[in-house]
Amino acid sequence: MFDTLADRFERLSASLRSRGRLSDADLDGALADVRSALLEADVELTVVRAFLDALRVRLAGQALNQSLTPGQQVIKAVHEQLIEVLGGSALKVTYASRPPTVIVLAGLQGAGKTTAAAKLALWFKQQGRQPYLVAADLQRPAAVQQLRVLGSQAGVDVFSDASTPVDVARRGVAEAARIGRDVVIIDTAGRLTVDRELMDEVRAISDATSPHYTFLVIDAATGQDAVVTARSFHDTLALSGIVVSKLDYDARGGAVLSARGVVGCPVVFASTGEKLGDFDLFHPDRMASRILGMGDALSLIEQAERTMDADVVAASAGRLMDGSFTLDDFLAQLNQVRKMGSLGGLMRLMPGVTKEMRSAASNVDDRELNKIEAIIRSMTARERREPAIIDGSRRSRIARGSGTTVNAVNQLLKQFGEMRKMMRQMGGANPTMPPQMGKFAALAARRGADSLPAGFEALGAGMRAAPAPKGKKKKGGRVTPPKQR
Amino acid sequence: MIVAIAIVAALLVVGIVALVIARRRRARSLAPASDQPPLPQVLVTEVVERPTLDEAPSLGTRIGATRGVFERIRSMSATGALGVDELAIVEEVLLRSDVGVATTASILDGLRRDGAGDGVAPTLRRALRACLVDERSVRDRAEPGRVAVWLFVGVNGVGKTTTIGKLAHREIAAGRSVVLAAGDTFRAAAAEQLGQWAERSGAELVRVGEGADPGAVIHDAIGRAAARGADLVLADTAGRRSNSTNLLEELAKVRRVADRGPGQVVETFMVLDATTGQNALSQAREFLAAAAVSGIVLTKLDGTARGGIVVAIERELGIPVKFVGVGEGVADLIPFDPDEFVDSLIRA
Ligand SMILES: Nc1nc2c(ncn2[C@@H]2O[C@H](COP(=O)(O)OP(=O)(O)OP(=O)(O)O)[C@@H](O)[C@H]2O)c(=O)[nH]1
Ligand SMILES: [Mg+2]
Numbered sequence: 134m135f136d137t138l139a140d141r142f143e144r145l146s147a148s149l150r151s152r153g154r155l156s157d158a159d160l161d162g163a164l165a166d167v168r169s170a171l172l173e174a175d176v177e178l179t180v181v182r183a184f185l186d187a188l189r190v191r192l193a194g195q196a197l198n199q200s201l202t203p204g205q206q207v208i209k210a211v212h213e214q215l216i217e218v219l220g221g222s223a224l225k226v227t228y229a230s231r232p233p234t235v236i237v238l239a240g241l242q243g244a245g246k247t248t249a250a251a252k253l254a255l256w257f258k259q260q261g262r263q264p265y266l267v268a269a270d271l272q273r274p275a276a277v278q279q280l281r282v283l284g285s286q287a288g289v290d291v292f293s294d295a296s297t298p299v300d301v302a303r304r305g306v307a308e309a310a311r312i313g314r315d316v317v318i319i320d321t322a323g324r325l326t327v328d329r330e331l332m333d334e335v336r337a338i339s340d341a342t343s344p345h346y347t348f349l350v351i352d353a354a355t356g357q358d359a360v361v362t363a364r365s366f367h368d369t370l371a372l373s374g375i376v377v378s379k380l381d382y383d384a385r386g387g388a389v390l391s392a393r394g395v396v397g398c399p400v401v402f403a404s405t406g407e408k409l410g411d412f413d414l415f416h417p418d419r420m421a422s423r424i425l426g427m428g429d430a431l432s433l434i435e436q437a438e439r440t441m442d443a444d445v446v447a448a449s450a451g452r453l454m455d456g457s458f459t460l461d462d463f464l465a466q467l468n469q470v471r472k473m474g475s476l477g478g479l480m481r482l483m484p485g486v487t488k489e490m491r492s493a494a495s496n497v498d499d500r501e502l503n504k505i506e507a508i509i510r511s512m513t514a515r516e517r518r519e520p521a522i523i524d525g526s527r528r529s530r531i532a533r534g535s536g537t538t539v540n541a542v543n544q545l546l547k548q549f550g551e552m553r554k555m556m557r558q559m560g561g562a563n564p565t566m567p568p569q570m571g572k573f574a575a576l577a578a579r580r581g582a583d584s585l586p587a588g589f590e591a592l593g594a595g596m597r598a599a600p601a602p603k604g605k606k607k608k609g610g611r612v613t614p615p616k617q618r
Numbered sequence: 619m620i621v622a623i624a625i626v627a628a629l630l631v632v633g634i635v636a637l638v639i640a641r642r643r644r645a646r647s648l649a650p651a652s653d654q655p656p657l658p659q660v661l662v663t664e665v666v667e668r669p670t671l672d673e674a675p676s677l678g679t680r681i682g683a684t685r686g687v688f689e690r691i692r693s694m695s696a697t698g699a700l701g702v703d704e705l706a707i708v709e710e711v712l713l714r715s716d717v718g719v720a721t722t723a724s725i726l727d728g729l730r731r732d733g734a735g736d737g738v739a740p741t742l743r744r745a746l747r748a749c750l751v752d753e754r755s756v757r758d759r760a761e762p763g764r765v766a767v768w769l770f771v772g773v774n775g776v777g778k779t780t781t782i783g784k785l786a787h788r789e790i791a792a793g794r795s796v797v798l799a800a801g802d803t804f805r806a807a808a809a810e811q812l813g814q815w816a817e818r819s820g821a822e823l824v825r826v827g828e829g830a831d832p833g834a835v836i837h838d839a840i841g842r843a844a845a846r847g848a849d850l851v852l853a854d855t856a857g858r859r860s861n862s863t864n865l866l867e868e869l870a871k872v873r874r875v876a877d878r879g880p881g882q883v884v885e886t887f888m889v890l891d892a893t894t895g896q897n898a899l900s901q902a903r904e905f906l907a908a909a910a911v912s913g914i915v916l917t918k919l920d921g922t923a924r925g926g927i928v929v930a931i932e933r934e935l936g937i938p939v940k941f942v943g944v945g946e947g948v949a950d951l952i953p954f955d956p957d958e959f960v961d962s963l964i965r966a
Contacts, residue, residue: 278807
């Protein structure tokens with residue numbers, strides 16, 4: 134997400150890095166670059182102007198700072214300004230004292246409301262709540278079925294009936310109260326802000342259910358119209374926040390930057406991938422770091438905490454550090470990692486990752502992981518424990534069994550060996566906390582820190598170590614980029 | 619695969635860190651889950667169909683706020699050389715309609731160089747019109763003995779399925795027989811959605827279960843159409859992000875399957891939501907490379923969005939817009955008329 138913006142800023146800081154002093158001409162040039170970076174990212178025009186004015190003031194005020202290079206000065210100022218524009222801190226969800234807490238989702242057609250509803254439901258479930266979905270989109274063909282399917286994937290019940298949207302919403306809330314669900318999420322039909330009749334209808338849904346939260350769902354790829362839309366919905370519904378969808382689509386996310394500035398309505402949740410788990414609270418400070426390509430380790434750790442099974446991780450953590458990690462362990466871990474969301478999405482959160490790694494990761498999909506799983510599952514128990522015994526004939530048997538190639542099996546085994554070696558090196562003396570990770574963990578433990586310092590050296594080093602074999606492979610004559618298959 | 623393993627390893631590290639942190643913190647006790655109450659009874663849901671327009675509306679009457687933005691330009695009386703203020707207004711107007719930085723800059727360069735001649739509005743209209751391509755006919759016939767296929771591609775939620783519904787209606791009204799291929803086997807309930815459109819228009823639908831191979835569905839539909847002597851197959855595909863090599867490769871494969879044997883892909887439409895900003899350009903670029911997009915259907919022009927990004931797409935990639943979606947009704951689709959489009963942007 135925000136890839137383009139991040140790239141532009143990266144280039145900008147590289148070009149400024151070499152300079153000793155920031156001249157007026159440098160400043161003008163830098164600001165012009167920031168301007169077109171923001172415009173290309175679909176940031177609303179008035180927001181762009183305000184952003185540049187504020188940036189100019191900040192930079193002028195910083196002129197005396199001796200410890201930073203001009204490039205760092207600009208980046209630091211942009212970072213601070215971004216946090217300000219995106220809105221201070223993340224939403225703290227409060228629950229109704231008399232449950233259920235009612236949430237209405239509204240938005241244009243195709244914005245991603247139905248998917249967001251299911252993701253939100255799963256999110257609440259992971260918070261220990263008992264959510265309930267209400268299908269009040271009776272407009273789009275098969276919308277109710279869609280919510281049903283997604284609801285069952287999330288393990289959340291869906292209420293629907295064939296009356297009117299307002300009645301469905303009202304009855305859904307009543308039903309939730311009756312059966313003791315404490316969060317109700319109402320999915321409504323997509324509507325245009327110029328459609329008076331439908332805007333009145335969503336207002337009526339809101340009046341009938343008195344929601345505690347009303348969220349507008351906006352597609353991250355929306356252009357300048359995002360602000361027009363947000364303003365109209367805000368006028369009709371008094372929004373409590375915006376949910377950004379499809380933030381993984383190379384969307385530049387300007388809508389996100391603009392909404393708060395123009396409409397005064399903060400972004401509260403963001404959807405960053407196709408899996409139901411790719412969804413989380415929106416943290417302005419972390420997003421600012423992410424826009425500037427600094428990664429977002431806190432979100433990553435939280436996602437791990439939320440989705441991974443602590444016992445499974447713990448079981449193999451020890452074996453991992455003393456080098457007795459087996460392919461069984463790897464398989465178990467693989468499944469844990471899969472629960473966290475798509476690898477591409479997770480990779481974007483990882484600090485210290487190069488752009489190449491990031492784009493390679495965004496191309497790793499489920500099939501890739503299925504293949505790895507199939508290969509391991511085609512091994513005997515002993516082979517999984519002692520991969521060293523896997524000789525040529527065993528390799529071709531495994532390849533046949535898993536429907537892959539010997540080459541793929543070789544790759545997997547080699548990579549597994551490298552990984553084991555690397556982990557052992559990181560393991561060192563302390564079995565529960567690899568020393569290199571101490572710093573990272575300390576940082577992560579300091580949650581709620583205002584902004585992320587750019588130096589995640591520890592994990593950065595770990596990450597650079599991880600893809601190391603890719604360089605070695607190249608020496609062996611592989612010229613194709615280390616993509617999948 | 620190497621990348622995948624490296625990432626899994628890295629994430630495993632993260633998992634362990636998270637675990638350690640979690641251990642150190644007091645274990646929070648979650649509210650005990652109460653036993654699951656019985657599910658509410660599910661009733662059959664009928665889709666409430668909105669009344670649709672009988673006549674296809676004209677673009678000028680449906681483009682909502684597009685015109686308003688350009689009003690400021692119309693009220694500019696300058697002719698000849700333009701001042702900084704006037705150029706700034708033109709720039710603002712173009713940027714606000716999502717025309718984009720590069721195309722706006724090139725139009726401004728032209729204005730700066732050549733002046734406004736007979737007035738800002740007519741000059742700007744000419745400049746915008748010059749960005750658009752000339753040829754935008756719709757190919758609807760295959761070579762003898764083959765079945766014409768229209769393939770629909772695009773990111774999620776832009777209106778692919780709806781557009782197919784509308785076009786099926788249109789083609790059937792014109793006396794042609796149409797088979798719909800439910801090639802979106804990924805999205806929940808996508809085939810049901812297309813099925814409801816098939817019912818509305820009287821087209822035949824070919825579908826298989828969710829998760830099946832999209833190429834196979836389209837292949838079946840083409841076989842069915844050929845056997846029946848149908849004129850046209852409209853093939854839906856799953857919405858997909860345009861920055862994933864795998865998903866684009868899959869799409870390229872689907873197109874190859876559709877363009878084989880009795881099937882001949884005569885149009886590949888990229889469906890584009892008019893609210894989309896600058897990302898539309900990269901969408902168009904990627905889909906063009908993967909699926910040889912031959913035309914764009916610009917949807918949701920009945921809202922406040924201006925759809926100005928198509929000016930940039932036509933200028934930079936030469937992909938013509940062929941149809942415009944102006945509502946959710948079956949008749950809310952009209953052929954794209956570039957003069958009308960540009961006029962409706964500038965005329966008050
Ligand atoms: N107002 C308006 N709404 C439209 C138009 N075209 C489509 N829609 C609506 O946009 C929403 C998404 O349309 P779909 O046809 O499901 O989009 P899709 O591209 O097939 O979506 P996926 O299959 O999920 O990728 C639906 O609610 C449609 O009714 C249009 O021209 N105007
Ligand atoms: Mg569809």
